[in-house]
Amino acid sequence: MDKDKYQKLVKENTPKENKTNKAFKAFIGGGLLAFTGQIIISILEQSFGMTINDCYIWLCIITIFISSFLTALGFFDNYVTKWGCGLLIPTTGFAHSITSSALDAKKDGLVTGLGATFFKLAGSVLLYGIISGFFFAILGVIIYG
Amino acid sequence: MIFLNAFLIGGTICLLGQILLDNTKLTPGHITSIFTILGAFLAFLGIYPKLIEWSGAGATMMISNFGNLLYQGAYEGFHEMGILGLTSGLLTKCSSAIVSATVFAFLFALIFKPKD
Numbered sequence: 556m557d558k559d560k561y562q563k564l565v566k567e568n569t570p571k572e573n574k575t576n577k578a579f580k581a582f583i584g585g586g587l588l589a590f591t592g593q594i595i596i597s598i599l600e601q602s603f604g605m606t607i608n609d610c611y612i613w614l615c616i617i618t619i620f621i622s623s624f625l626t627a628l629g630f631f632d633n634y635v636t637k638w639g640c641g642l643l644i645p646t647t648g649f650a651h652s653i654t655s656s657a658l659d660a661k662k663d664g665l666v667t668g669l670g671a672t673f674f675k676l677a678g679s680v681l682l683y684g685i686i687s688g689f690f691f692a693i694l695g696v697i698i699y700g
Numbered sequence: 701m702i703f704l705n706a707f708l709i710g711g712t713i714c715l716l717g718q719i720l721l722d723n724t725k726l727t728p729g730h731i732t733s734i735f736t737i738l739g740a741f742l743a744f745l746g747i748y749p750k751l752i753e754w755s756g757a758g759a760t761m762m763i764s765n766f767g768n769l770l771y772q773g774a775y776e777g778f779h780e781m782g783i784l785g786l787t788s789g790l791l792t793k794c795s796s797a798i799v800s801a802t803v804f805a806f807l808f809a810l811i812f813k814p815k816d
Contacts, residue, residue, distance in 0.1 A: 574719075574723070574752075575724045577718055577722060578718045578719055578722070581711075581714045581715050581717065581718035581778040582711040582712070582714060582715040582718075583711065583790060584714060585710045585711045585712075585713060585714025585715070585762075585797055586706075586707040586708065586710050586711030586758075587707070588710060588761060588805055589706040589707060589709065589710025589711070589755075589757050589762075589792040590706055590707045590710070590757075590760045592706065592710075592755040592756075592757030592758075592760075593702060593703050593706040593756050593758070594703070595757075596756060596757055600792055601764055604711040611757075611760045612796050614757060614760070614761065615760070615761075615796060615797050615800070615813060616797075616800045616811070617710050618761065619797065619800050619801050620800070620804055622802040623801070623805055624804070624808060627754075627808035627809070627811070627812040628812065629815035639714075639718050639721070640714045640715075640717035640718035640721055640728075641711075641714045641744060642719070642730065643717065643728050643731065643732065644713055644714045644717040644731070644732065644762055644763055644764075645710070645714070645733060645761045645763065646731060646761055646762070646763065646765075646797065647764075648728070648763065649732070649763060649766070649797075649801060650801050650804065650805065651802050652729075652732075653802070653805040654805040654809065657806065657808075657809035658806045658808070658809050658812065658813075659814055660813065661809050662814075669806075669809060670798070673802075673805070673806075675746070676729055676762075677801075679729050679730075679732070679733045680732050680733055680736050680763065680766065681798070682733075683733045683736055683737050683753050684736040684737075684739075684740065684766050684767050684770050685770060685790065685791075687736065687737040687740040687741070687767060687770075687771075688740045688767060688770025688771045688773070688774055688790060689770075689774060689786065689787075689790060690773045691740045691741060691743070691771050692744075692771050692774030692778065692786060692790070693786065695744050695771070695775050696775065696778050696786075
């Protein structure tokens with residue numbers, strides 16, 4: 556078989572990743588997560604009489620707890636392959652990245668393994684968040700006063 | 701109505717992330733960092749607080765809210781304490797997210813074994 560024919564055969568048989576399908580799933584996944592979050596917020600607000608800011612903090616803690624727990628049990632990776640960015644962009648992705656790197660590094664010891672690589676993946680979010688927050692705040696103070 | 705808005709905004713943010721992920725060579729780490737910076741930028745423009753008011757959990761559950769909270773913390777810190785407030789106020793608002801993520805991840809890492 557000549558080379559061109561072989562390349563053609565390979566191209567035909569590689570499974571095509573359907574980008575539209577993936578984008579749609581991310582939309583539905585992220586949307587449903589936010590919808591559920593909004594239900595939790597209205598329950599917290601009406602049944603416990605919390606202020607809206609406290610509700611957001613509680614919601615954040617609840618989502619982080621659930622996604623950390625599911626990551627530790629080993630379910631979360633399957634959900635991520637299914638829903639894609641629908642689970643990576645929300646706070647769940649942040650908790651997932653910390654928990655999974657902590658679990659993987661545990662075998663190298665508590666300090667050199669767990670401690671050193673704890674923020675391996677979430678570190679970039681913290682770094683660029685703090686840098687951008689700091690400089691935008693300076694800019695905001697200069698412009699808005 | 702806010703439920704529908706939450707669905708739409710939450711979905712749209714994740715959709716944008718997925719489109720970026722599929723059509724560029726960026727990793728999920730890049731995407732979340734970009735969205736954090738974008739959140740701080742939108743907070744600087746004054747758009748993000750309005751987005752939260754309009755869509756509730758749709759905007760607060762996303763990683764971009766992390767950038768928003770950092771900006772708000774530093775900005776309000778400046779008005780309470782002056783220059784010193786920029787640094788001491790920066791982490792106040794998103795402290796609970798960082799602390800709870802750290803505590804839960806640490807405890808679960810100690811208790812559970814990694815699956816492969």
